[in-house]
Amino acid sequence: MSEAGSGWSDERVELLKKLWSEGLSASQIATAMGGVTRNAVIGKVHRLGLSGRAKSPSGGAQKPRKSVSVATPRGVATNARATASIPLVQGNTALAAVAVAAERPVETPAPAAVAAVATSPAIAAPESQRVTIMELRENMCRWPMGDPTTADFCFCGNRTTPGIPYCTFHSRIAYQPPERRRDRRSN
DNA sequence: CCCTGATTCGC
């Protein structure tokens, strides 16, 4: 059973706490852990009593809506968590990558398919952004590059269409129909 | 447009 998908197991909560305390954004954590959305992460974070941590790099504080019939004295915040020294993003990349690899083995596309496209003179590979898991956004191509077990592991990072985890180029490689090698003269 | 977190509320 490694059904990872939903449900906050102890390990998952620990990972969440760790990544959150290290300064990763909710969406980054969500994509890193997989199976959950940033909303889920945020919801869990707040439920755990976290939040606040340090200053958000972006997305400043919000107001509790307009006329909130506040009946809930949510005085949680103000966690005595000193700002301390937040490690730079570069230092965490390896950790996050490992975490991802541990939780969700990267789906390695068929090497044959890769080679086929790579050697196709008609298809030109776009310049990949080569982003790390930290810089990966929801709409960035998650095509793995490099070895997941080493620090040079990163992703394509090109723009994707909503709902598709890859850019147009890598989508062709990833979603190659089983029956579509030859007889493609109607192109 | 992209992103961020916060909060509410139905399940």
Add this chain to the structure above:
DNA sequence: GCGAATCAGG
């Protein structure tokens, strides 16, 4: 308890 929807801001 969970997370989508919504909100509010950068």
